[in-house]
Amino acid sequence: MIPARAQIPDAPEPGNYVVVDVAQFSTTVPELFANGAEYVHITEERGDEPAFKKANPRAKxxxxxxxxxxxxxxxxxxxxxxxxxxxxxxxxxxxxTSTNGGNAVTDLRLAGGDDVTVYVGGLSNGVALAEHLRAQDAPTYFVAAGSNGKPSPEDVAGALYIARHCHGDPPSDEERAVYREMVEFSKGAKYERKPQIKRTDLYEYALAFDSRDIVPRLDGQKLYDVSGDS
Known part of the structure; x- marks a missing residue:
């Protein structure tokens, strides 16, 4: 596991890399696909999106x-x-894009080139992604995106959850409860002081274990749902 975006190496080893940003990027991306998005283009910089829409007028x-x-x-x-x-x-x-997860995807793309395949995973699509990865020959690395260059408990929990399923050792109900607590204790108190949408995002979506059968994989700058290829 790479415990924070800031620790992504300049020359990543060849393999599959799973970017885990539980709150919010790794939960928002599967929801976009669940609602029918054709793909999710990850911009290199925040502010590049209007130019993308100008070139693709139907885009959101x-x-x-x-x-x-x-x-x-x-x-x-x-x-x-x-x-x-x-x-x-x-x-x-x-x-x-996003400050942590979206930028981690871009960092891996630029650093790894054709030797690196990037996926996006969280608690909501953990089992579907793990089943896909278990069918691949390449080694799998997890990038717990973190925040401000430091590790974040919720991203470590998400990475561990997916990794356990990848290794054919799914967590018990008690262990799932621990992962949930890691996320809640990391974000819950902070979100109590924010608008309701943050608590909705956390409790109804980020913590909705295995609610989506979505497997986002990067091709160029675009994430596609490749769950049908599993």
Whole structure:
């Protein structure tokens, strides 16, 4: 496991890399696909999304959360698994990045080139992703995206959860409860002081273990759902 985005090596070993950013990127991406998005283009910089939409007029683009988590002008959504439920992405391209998970995807793409295959995983799609990875020959590495260059408990919990399933040793109910507590204790108290959408994102989406059979895999700058290829 790579315990934070800041520790991604300059020359990653060849293999499969799973970016885990439980709150929010790794939970928002599966929701976009569950709602029918054609793909999720990961921009290199926040602010590149309007240019992508100009080139792809049907696209829906994500930006910053804006004041009181209502989004920002010129964007269709932001990095929130509950907010994207109200956005019509069916059959459309989408584009976004995020400070931790989205940028970790870009870091791996730029550093690893063709030797690295990047996936996005969290608690909501952990089993589906693990089943896909177990069918692959390449070694698997987990990037717990973290925050501000430091590890985050919720991302470590998400990475461990997927890894246990990858190794054919799924966690017991008691162990699942521990992973849940790691996420709740890491984020819950902080989110109590924020608008309701943050608690909805956490408790109804990020902690919805195995609610999605989505396997996001990067091809160029675009994530596609390859669950049908498993």
């Amino acid at each position: 683009i994500g930006g910053a959360s804006g004041p009181d988590y209502r989004g920002e002008p010129g964007y269709d959504f932001f990095n929130s698994p509950s907010y994207v439920q109200s956005v019509d992405v069916a059959g459309r391209p989408t584009a976004m």
